[in-house]
Amino acid sequence: MAENPLGLDLASAAAALRAADALLITAGAGMGVDSGLPDFRGPQGFWRAYPALARLGLRFEEVAQPGWFRRAPQLGWAFYGHRMNLYRATTPHAGFGQLLALGRSKPLGYFVFTSNVDGHFQKAGFDPERIVECHGSLNHLQCCEPCGEEIWDATGVVVTVNEETFQAQPPLPKCARCHGLARPNVLMFGDATWNPQRSQAQEARLHHWLARLKEGQSKVAIVELGAGTTVPSVRFFSEGAVRDLDAKLIRINPREAEVPPGEIGLPLSAAEGLRQLCQSLKLDQVRADGHPLAADVSRRQTLRLQLGQAMRGSRQGIKDSGNSPRGEWGAVDQRRLTSAATRERTVMAQSPMAPCFESCATSLESTAALSKVPPP
């Protein structure tokens, strides 16, 4: 192809993606750069994004600490409130949609593992049940104290930041249970008070999916985007999955594209790498040719509705019987969800898309297996 002056290994990457039954997407801060978000490359990169913190001489590792919420809550919330507002105002770049189409085209589906806290995979339409946010999410809050309150959604929470003084203006977000200060449900440096429950539930779903892939000796491709070496959680995860699943890794990163022997490194930005890969894969053509993508998507939507109904039904049942819902949702939902999964298996056994529905049923079962179902 004329458009490959760097002699990139696009053909091998496209072949690995074409051959895969399942797609594992892993992403670090670089994935957001083409949407216009800063990554935090070293103190200079960080201070370019946050000149007010350069004036205070605070590096990323120093400002991203839970202690600020106690010592100087307006500064703690200035940093996270600014990021919350920025992530809300930013639209994920086109590569997200291309990745989603690719993931949906795989018979065993996709999963996302990201250290980003911006919620952009959800914003771009990825199934929230198929995302792990290993460092938490800025779209969710928790209490600064372990008062017993669960993690809650930050939709509608407004934080106003004075960019001159780099102070968040009161009132700051509060915990509904103890009325103390709230903080983002994001893992910070030296963070003993982070509530990991939401991320752990996401990880349980991922591990269930990975175990099924391993059991079935499925072909897995990993596309890793913008994951750096400074906080290497995502790179380690990708490389571990290569060994564990005998998967193929395609690492897209303009500056840190080195890979273990036998894997593929593409020194491109995330948006450009995905654009070139999709061009090699002729992804649009595959979809226009009548791949049963739409049927799959609508089936999955029906499944999600059933899941919601099962949850609501079980809560209503508990209310009607006069029992306290807390602690009992798990058991009731588990029964209903497991039976929904069994029904799915029976109904869909004859379908040519059986593997897709198998993975839907599996995700129903893994949801059922989680002991806690979040309130509506």
Ligand SMILES: NC(=O)c1ccc[n+]([C@@H]2O[C@H](COP(=O)([O-])OP(=O)(O)OC[C@H]3O[C@@H](n4cnc5c(N)ncnc54)[C@H](O)[C@@H]3O)[C@@H](O)[C@H]2O)c1
């Ligand atoms: N949007 C977010 O949620 C966000 C933003 C910044 C940092 N963080 C988090 O903070 C931690 C440290 O951040 P960090 O900046 O050191 O992250 P990092 O260590 O993941 O480094 C960023 C990586 O992205 C690469 N990169 C730069 N531009 C790119 C592009 N256009 N396309 C693809 N890759 C590109 C860089 O070469 C580097 O390897 C991580 O956990 C990260 O996820 C999150």
Ligand SMILES: [Zn+2]
């Ligand atoms: Zn509280």
